[in-house]
Amino acid sequence: MLKKQQRLSLLASAMLATAAGSVIASDTTAAKGTVADWLAQSSATDWRELDADNTLYLELPGGRVIIELASGFAPKHISNIKALVREGFYQNIPIVRMQDNYVVQWNEPDGATPKTLTQAKRSIAAEFSVKLPANFAFTPLSDHDGYAPQTGHVNGFAMAMDPASNSGWLTHCYGAVGIARGNETDSGSGTSMYVVTGHAPRHLDRNITLVGTVRQGMELLSTLPRGQGAMGFYASADQYTVIKDISLAADLPATHRTPLQVLRTDTATFKGVVEAQRNRGGEWYQHPAGYIEVCNVRVPVRDTPQQSQ
């Protein structure tokens, strides 16, 4: 029998946890088991490497934030971001804003002489949504969404779509990465970018161009001091965190890359993971939700397994 003290410790550790083991019946027949069960049973082909041609490394003093770009959704902006990367634009660009429960943002500091660009542009036409191609590997969620006719995933990215117009867009979930803009819809280009660090501000969907999502290192952004100015802007430059640089994984030698995999979202394993989050089993849950909202689906990421010899 556990001593009281040990029991208390276990209670604390079990809090909010899903114990592996018994599974509460699902409202669908698609899946049984916990997320951990599904991942333990996954096969190598359920995972893909991050796309080096569309992976950004944002280098902060505290470490590396890894962003994967969803090239199908904002091709013009993503092309411009790569141009900015290759011109060295992001070297020493500061984080100028951190608004609690909302966004972190970087751009050239107030009062500094704007950097000279060669190929990259400072204005790109909005890519708030795109026409979906015919061969689109969409994995829909069966769950009703208030902000869009349909939500789901493609290639590891949360998205929404409107079947009536066959248009799709990335959703403003935690970790979503976007292009800051002013009132003019073409006033963004990637010289100023933001990451969602709070409860999903889905009202921004289709109002601003999203380009991808953070795959690793969110805590390097989410722990930054909150700006005390209006809208979370820092009141003075000495409060900035300076980005050393943003680089493209494909431009670096393999030894300088971070090998990461994301679960393929067009697999039975992913459907199982979603169902395990929709109706959580184990001994702790008393009331499975029977529902999941797109931004509560956590798309699994893992270190690339070492090759066996």
Next chain:
Amino acid sequence: MLKKQQRLSLLASAMLATAAGSVIASDTTAAKGTVADWLAQSSATDWRELDADNTLYLELPGGRVIIELASGFAPKHISNIKALVREGFYQNIPIVRMQDNYVVQWNEPDGATPKTLTQAKRSIAAEFSVKLPANFAFTPLSDHDGYAPQTGHVNGFAMAMDPASNSGWLTHCYGAVGIARGNETDSGSGTSMYVVTGHAPRHLDRNITLVGTVRQGMELLSTLPRGQGAMGFYASADQYTVIKDISLAADLPATHRTPLQVLRTDTATFKGVVEAQRNRGGEWYQHPAGYIEVCNVRVPVRDTPQQSQ
């Protein structure tokens, strides 16, 4: 005409902002104007002081976190929290867990001798939902919710309800404060508590007892270093942030209280604020959402205005 540099600065500042001024047509006739417009036009009676008998001050090294308790939803747990406060239980209780995009949690540290309690208890029957009284001042949202039959607000708190059973519960929105528990539903009492610091984990609703919400100081919790152990627990005690104490506002002299007001949620002003968030106007928004999810409703809080002489 603005110089390019100034224009860039304005673009950065305007990003994501709702400019006061022109308002995009609403899908209801209830409200016009921005949140700022509505608050500027509010009357003194639209606001109430925080309830000192149900306001906790969580004193961290960095400052004060202010929690308001929703006494109607978890009366037994709230009574026990007050007993714990008055026995000095929370003095030097550490924050033992900070899981990114999820929760921060405090309780007695692993390995420490549990504190001796006199009146307070270590086990309280679950209060996952309550029967709603007849005179319940509920302000429903018209918007569909995936996790509950109905959502809305009461007395400044986000909640959900089931009209069929006339039961209600607080929702796990950003800043929600709850009672950690183990697998047994009566294993929580307030000796261990948590605050939601990420995207709303609504699947916890009706699985764990919520007691209130943070009204001020969230950034003192949300910026804490993330725990590197399983589920965000800190790997060692030297990573803890120690809570100096938790006190009840009513127990302190007026000079030691923080005068705060919350917008009454049974007012026309609040309905206007909600509508302004559901269909954002101004020059920036191109696509008003026409929808708002309960955890995206920001309930306004302000410093209590100085009495005019």
